Amino acid sequence: MKRKILVVFLTILLGIGFSFLPTQSVKAESVTSGYFVDVSARSAELYNSSGKALGKSEPENSDWYLGETLDIKGTDYYQVSGDEFLSSNDSYMYRDRPEVIKVTTDADVPVYNHKFVESSEVALAPGTYWYSDRVITTPDGMPFVRVATDEYVGMWYVIQQSFTERY
Known part of the structure; x- marks a missing residue:
């Protein structure tokens, strides 16, 4: 009987103690690396973490949160699901950065x-x-910033005019 009372008392004491701990709200997207993967091939084969083709593919221009990056035989593979990776030969990594930019040079800027x-x-x-x-x-x-579909300019040619943060 004494043991049950002691367990109940400790449980209540721990519950009260934990209620004073600070809480923190986290958005689901903030647990990712902050990078995304865009499929640049007409159809991108999916691979496992050993580099073996899975017989599945993703369509061109589909975007994915990036999990981790693996180097398999000199090629980067981007994790888009549990054990599913896209090859860097069929896709590329990017970071969101919505902004308005201004070209600062006196000559045309290459794209x-x-x-x-x-x-x-x-x-x-x-x-x-x-x-x-x-x-x-x-x-x-x-760094290069995108100004149109698959068109990028070197960031050193432009200055930021306004930045829009996304949540």
Whole structure:
């Protein structure tokens, strides 16, 4: 009988103690790495963490939260589900960054695709304003901002005019 009373007393004491601990609200999206993956191939094969094809694929332009990145035989693989990964040959990693930017140079600014290949068909005019929604980086860490579908400019050519934070 004494033992039951002691257990009940300790349970009540712990319950009261835990009620004074601070609480913190966390949004579900904040538990991710903050990076996303965009499928750039017409159909991107899914692989497991060993690099074996799973016989499933994801469509072009589908976006995924990035879990972790694995290097398998020199190729990066982006986790988009439990044991499902997209190859960096079929997709690329980006971070959301909605903002309005202004071209600060006196000459046209070259535009690149997500593989950092310069376009010969388009450039941004000096002094123009653009809406940008995402940032990608080269393997060396150089940032590029998106100004249109699969069109990016080096961040050193522009300045931020306004930034919109998303929750």
